[in-house]
Amino acid sequence: MKVTTKALALSAPRPPIAVKIASSSAILSTPCSNPNTTSNYATSETVYDSLGAAHHVDVYFRSQGAGVWEFHAMVDGQDLTGGTPGTLTEIASGTLTFNAAGALQQQVVNASSADFVNANPGQVIDFTFGDDIASGGTGLAGSTQFAGASAVTSLDIDGRSSGKLTDIQIATDGTITGVFDNGDKIALAQIALADFANEEGLTRLGDGLVAETAASGKPLIDVPGTGARGALSSGALEASNVDLGNELVTLIAYQRAFQANAKTVTTADEMMSDVNNLKR
Numbered sequence: 454m455k456v457t458t459k460a461l462a463l464s465a466p467r468p469p470i471a472v473k474i475a476s477s478s479a480i481l482s483t484p485c486s487n488p489n490t491t492s493n494y495a496t497s498e499t500v501y502d503s504l505g506a507a508h509h510v511d512v513y514f515r516s517q518g519a520g521v522w523e524f525h526a527m528v529d530g531q532d533l534t535g536g537t538p539g540t541l542t543e544i545a546s547g548t549l550t551f552n553a554a555g556a557l558q559q560q561v562v563n564a565s566s567a568d569f570v571n572a573n574p575g576q577v578i579d580f581t582f583g584d585d586i587a588s589g590g591t592g593l594a595g596s597t598q599f600a601g602a603s604a605v606t607s608l609d610i611d612g613r614s615s616g617k618l619t620d621i622q623i624a625t626d627g628t629i630t631g632v633f634d635n636g637d638k639i640a641l642a643q644i645a646l647a648d649f650a651n652e653e654g655l656t657r658l659g660d661g662l663v664a665e666t667a668a669s670g671k672p673l674i675d676v677p678g679t680g681a682r683g684a685l686s687s688g689a690l691e692a693s694n695v696d697l698g699n700e701l702v703t704l705i706a707y708q709r710a711f712q713a714n715a716k717t718v719t720t721a722d723e724m725m726s727d728v729n730n731l732k733r
Contacts, residue, residue, distance in 0.1 A: 480518040491515070492525070494603040501612030502572035508532045510578070511541065520551040520558070520598060526565075526578065534568040545578055555599045556592030557585040613637050623687035627677045646682040647672035 481491060492513035499507050508528055515523040526545035530536025533544075545565035552558045560582045568574045583595015616635030623629055627644035649655060654668030665672060678684045 479516065481515045496605050498610060500578055500610060501614060502567075502569040502576055504569075504572050505613065505615035506569065506572065507614055508567075508569060510544070517548075520553070522549045522551075522598075523547070524549065524580070526580065528567065532569055534570055534574070545580055547580060549582055549596060551596075551598035552586070552592070555597045557583045557590075557596040557598075558592060559587040560585050560596070623685060625678065625684045625686070627685055643676060644685060645674050646677050647674045648681050649673065 479493065481493060493516050495511060495513045497509060497511045500510050501507055509532075511527050513525045513527070515525070517523060524545075524547055525543055527541040527543050529538065530540040530542045531538035533542055536542050544567040545562065547560065547562040547564075549557065550559045562580055565577050565579065567576050567578060569576060583597075584590025584592065585596075586592040613633075613635045616633035616637055618631050619634045620632040621629055621641070622632060622638075623644065627646070628640055629642045629644065631639050631641045633639070649665065649672060650670040651668055654666050654670070655663040656666050656669075657663055673680070675682060
């Protein structure tokens with residue numbers, strides 16, 4: 454049996470844990486008092502509370518026969534308000550039902566609530582196991598029940614620990630995205646560009662600055678790339694449009710041409726002077 458579970462510590466969308474569980478697992482009817490010995494398969498994940506603190510969660514799967522499986526999510530009592538350190542406490546449970554073709558027919562979460570220490574009480578960890586048929590899905594894109602050894606195949610948690618801003622990225626539309634050391638990328642702001650009906654009417658203030666005037670009209674502000682506004686190029690540095698090597702060569706050529714022309718004028722003047730002297 455392959456089971457894909459999704460566990461969320463903070464908010465939707467819900468991320469998956471994908472595990473493959475053997476369909477030949479024995480049926481367990483005893484209470485899940487000791488999950489390590491009263492479950493067919495177990496895996497774990499890390500979730501985050503409202504403060505960004507990480508918590509280890511063990512997820513246990515128990516076969517009930519006829520394609521029905523229970524899941525139980527537990528954390529150490531030391532992570533919970535009023536919990537007993539070293540004692541596992543259940544924070545979520547539910548059932549998965551598969552049809553004869555191995556597709557996920559239905560999933561039910563019976564309860565999900567955790568009072569993590571110092572965090573918001575009653576935090577819901579949202580477990581989702583795939584696109585079950587009862588909800589209009591195929592039942593195959595996620596959790597399935599097929600033969601094979603039990604194993605975890607994927608894990609994705611959308612919660613994050615607290616992070617520090619390490620970099621910013623600017624898109625061509627002006628969106629400023631903050632990159633944090635915990636893996637998050639968050640849109641922080643957007644750069645706007647202003648256009649004027651009469652740009653020649655702007656007053657120059659020096660240092661590349663201009664100010665609006667009655668002649669320029671009011672600024673027409675919008676995002677880059679719209680109307681007559683240009684786009685942004687992040688990380689680009691405008692280089693000089695003058696090639697010193699080429700310009701020096703050109704300057705020398707012009708200087709030589711000037712000297713040659715000056716020599717021609719001098720020669721012509723000397724010739725005219727000689728002609729005048731012949732008349733005398």
